[in-house]
Amino acid sequence: MSWVLVMPIAVPFVTAVVAYLARYYPAGRWISLGGSALTLVASAVLMAAVLDQGVIAAQMSNWDAPFGITLVADYLGAVMVVITAITGLATAIYALGEIPEHVEGLGFHALFQILIAGVTGAFLTGDLFNLYVWFEVMLIASFSLLVIGGGKERLDAGIKYVALNLVSTLIFLSGIGLLYGLTGTLNMADLRGSVAELENQGLVTVIAMMFMVGFGVKAAVFPLFFWLPASYHTPYFAISAVFAGLLTKVGVYALMRMFTLVFVGDVGFTHEILIWVSALTMFVGVVGAAAQTDFRKILSFHIISQIGYMTLGLALFTPLALMGGVFYLVHHIIVKANLFFVAGLAKQYAGSTDLNRIGGLYKSAPLLAALFIIPAFSLAGFPPLSGFWAKYLIVKAAIEIDAWFIAFVALLVGLLTIFSMTKIWGMAFWKPHPDGIDPTPDRAPPVVTRAMIVPIAGLATMTIVIGFFPEPFVQFARTAAEQLLDPSDYVTTVLGGQP
Amino acid sequence: MEALTAIVIGVLTAASVYLMLARNFMRFLFGLVLLSNAANLTIFASGRMTKGAPALVPYGEDAPIGVVGNALPQALVLTAIVIGFGLLAFTLALAFEAYRRMNSVDTDEMRFAEPKEDTSK
Numbered sequence: 001m002s003w004v005l006v007m008p009i010a011v012p013f014v015t016a017v018v019a020y021l022a023r024y025y026p027a028g029r030w031i032s033l034g035g036s037a038l039t040l041v042a043s044a045v046l047m048a049a050v051l052d053q054g055v056i057a058a059q060m061s062n063w064d065a066p067f068g069i070t071l072v073a074d075y076l077g078a079v080m081v082v083i084t085a086i087t088g089l090a091t092a093i094y095a096l097g098e099i100p101e102h103v104e105g106l107g108f109h110a111l112f113q114i115l116i117a118g119v120t121g122a123f124l125t126g127d128l129f130n131l132y133v134w135f136e137v138m139l140i141a142s143f144s145l146l147v148i149g150g151g152k153e154r155l156d157a158g159i160k161y162v163a164l165n166l167v168s169t170l171i172f173l174s175g176i177g178l179l180y181g182l183t184g185t186l187n188m189a190d191l192r193g194s195v196a197e198l199e200n201q202g203l204v205t206v207i208a209m210m211f212m213v214g215f216g217v218k219a220a221v222f223p224l225f226f227w228l229p230a231s232y233h234t235p236y237f238a239i240s241a242v243f244a245g246l247l248t249k250v251g252v253y254a255l256m257r258m259f260t261l262v263f264v265g266d267v268g269f270t271h272e273i274l275i276w277v278s279a280l281t282m283f284v285g286v287v288g289a290a291a292q293t294d295f296r297k298i299l300s301f302h303i304i305s306q307i308g309y310m311t312l313g314l315a316l317f318t319p320l321a322l323m324g325g326v327f328y329l330v331h332h333i334i335v336k337a338n339l340f341f342v343a344g345l346a347k348q349y350a351g352s353t354d355l356n357r358i359g360g361l362y363k364s365a366p367l368l369a370a371l372f373i374i375p376a377f378s379l380a381g382f383p384p385l386s387g388f389w390a391k392y393l394i395v396k397a398a399i400e401i402d403a404w405f406i407a408f409v410a411l412l413v414g415l416l417t418i419f420s421m422t423k424i425w426g427m428a429f430w431k432p433h434p435d436g437i438d439p440t441p442d443r444a445p446p447v448v449t450r451a452m453i454v455p456i457a458g459l460a461t462m463t464i465v466i467g468f469f470p471e472p473f474v475q476f477a478r479t480a481a482e483q484l485l486d487p488s489d490y491v492t493t494v495l496g497g498q499p
Numbered sequence: 500m501e502a503l504t505a506i507v508i509g510v511l512t513a514a515s516v517y518l519m520l521a522r523n524f525m526r527f528l529f530g531l532v533l534l535s536n537a538a539n540l541t542i543f544a545s546g547r548m549t550k551g552a553p554a555l556v557p558y559g560e561d562a563p564i565g566v567v568g569n570a571l572p573q574a575l576v577l578t579a580i581v582i583g584f585g586l587l588a589f590t591l592a593l594a595f596e597a598y599r600r601m602n603s604v605d606t607d608e609m610r611f612a613e614p615k616e617d618t619s620k
Contacts, residue, residue, distance in 0.1 A: 143589055147596075151600075153612045155601065155611075156601065156611040157612040158597075163590075166531055170535055173538045173542070177543075182545075
């Protein structure tokens with residue numbers, strides 16, 4: 001049983017080692033691609049096991065919980081692992097076209113696989129300190145990926161990204177220390193019971209706030225998001241796509257896990273703060289995007305704005321809202337990574353990501369235009385694409401508990417998202433190219449185009465499938481939300497039937 | 500002992516915040532070093548400080564005998580120190596490379612990724 005949980009983490013690590021040894025050879029990139037495919041298989045096996053049994057857990061080295069390190073997967077964890085593997089595979093294909101040989105020689109594929117391993121580990125661990133370790137694995141890989149290839153812009157972005165993320169990690173680490181001091185345990189399932197029994201609930205709320213700030217920086221919520229638009233537009237597109245898709249979502253996942261499993265003693269206080277943080281995150285992100293004229297900078301601000309919807313799903317704390325939050329998480333990773341992929345291909349054809357300096361893509365590259373429309377309008381929440389259902393669930397959850405203002409903000413932000421997307425559409429696709437050149441696909445080598453269009457088409461197809469057949473995905477999200485709100489299955493599976 | 504540790508943690512945190520508010524990136528980095536040590540001390544202190552023997556199991560026994568120190572926080576702190584060391588080494592190298600390329604460690608002058616708005620437009 002434990003192999004099912006270990007494989008999605010072990011495969012990328014082994015791939016990283018082999019890909020590093022082969023980094024100077026063309027074989028390196030194919031090893032990375034093969035490893036990503038294997039990771040997807042391992043994740044699918046995990047998903048099948050979770051669908052079959054509900055929650056599965058494994059104790060590493062047979063040290064029983066709560067003393068050893070536990071790996072555990074419930075519906076939310078499993079779907080995040082699968083979506084990570086899908087994004088990883090898409091990025092590995094995309095990187096074939098984009099990443100130049102000298103960057104591969106620096107160990108790009110190895111770092112990328114370690115990043116995937118770190119993200120997967122964070123989704124699967126059931127131990128708080130272990131979560132910190134996975135965060136660090138993910139961070140050190142992301143630091144290196146962000147600055148790989150060098151250049152003033154990347155170094156500048158790297159400094160801001162590294163500095164703020166390190167501070168957030170230290171706040172998180174101090175929180176872990178204090179929580180351990182209060183309860184004497186680090187196992188997340190065990191913490192649920194121990195924290196509820198504590199007399200000093202005020203202190204628990206203080207620690208909860210430390211976690212909220214620590215994870216909040218990772219998730220890029222208002223007012224802790226400044227590192228994100230400062231850095232996400234500088235690395236290679238493959239890298240920024242995987243960052244945009246996965247990294248902030250690890251923060252959201254950690255928030256969802258801790259604030260449904262452990263910190264539920266004072267929901268009226270902590271989740272009320274989260275509601276307003278979410279509303280401001282949504283609004284500030286979308287307004288920030290309106291001021292930008294760079295393809296990737298607009299998309300970066302939209303990440304922030306979309307994060308607000310996901311944390312809102314957590315903050316409203318009803319079954320429907322959490323269901324919407326989980327659905328949103330999955331939909332968003334696919335859509336956002338895809339939009340960054342499109343931006344990369346648009347740059348290959350038209351020569352820049354500055355919207356003032358490109359244009360004419362609709363006429364010269366109609367396929368790319370069609371593939372942009374799908375994620376862009378899904379992001380804005382057009383029916384029948386996946387984003388519509390995600391927004392529908394969240395807004396409905398807000399209306400259900402008479403949070404009219406929040407529902408209004410959510411809808412308004414959707415409207416402003418359309419504004420940004422039509423801005424990209426108008427400036428990059430409709431208006432003629434300012435330099436008078438014809439940005440046809442012939443301007444990029446055919447190998448590059450082929451490698452880059454495949455993941456875009458694949459992810460767009462997934463967006464359409466989720467949009468037209470939302471029922472199984474909604475049902476899945478419903479079960480995931482039920483497990484989050486009533487984690488007794490989770491707790492008993494981890495602790496092996498002990499009370 | 501616990502009170503003294505708590506004061507040390509407080510002083511370290513205060514000093515690190517003071518350093519991190521500086522525009523000079525090297526000062527920020529030193530602040531980060533202090534903050535990481537404050538976090539490590541927090542973990543160490545929250546494992547309770549007991550006067551006892553090291554947590555060693557004598558040969559032939561299944562469990563340590565008598566009062567021993569809590570071994571778990573020590574393991575946690577060791578892990579955190581190693582990770583923090585790696586991250587700080589990376590950040591130092593990054594700061595050096597950034598200084599070589601940008602000729603400055605003043606964060607106000609690091610505006611390459613987000614250039615100042617051209618207000619003449």
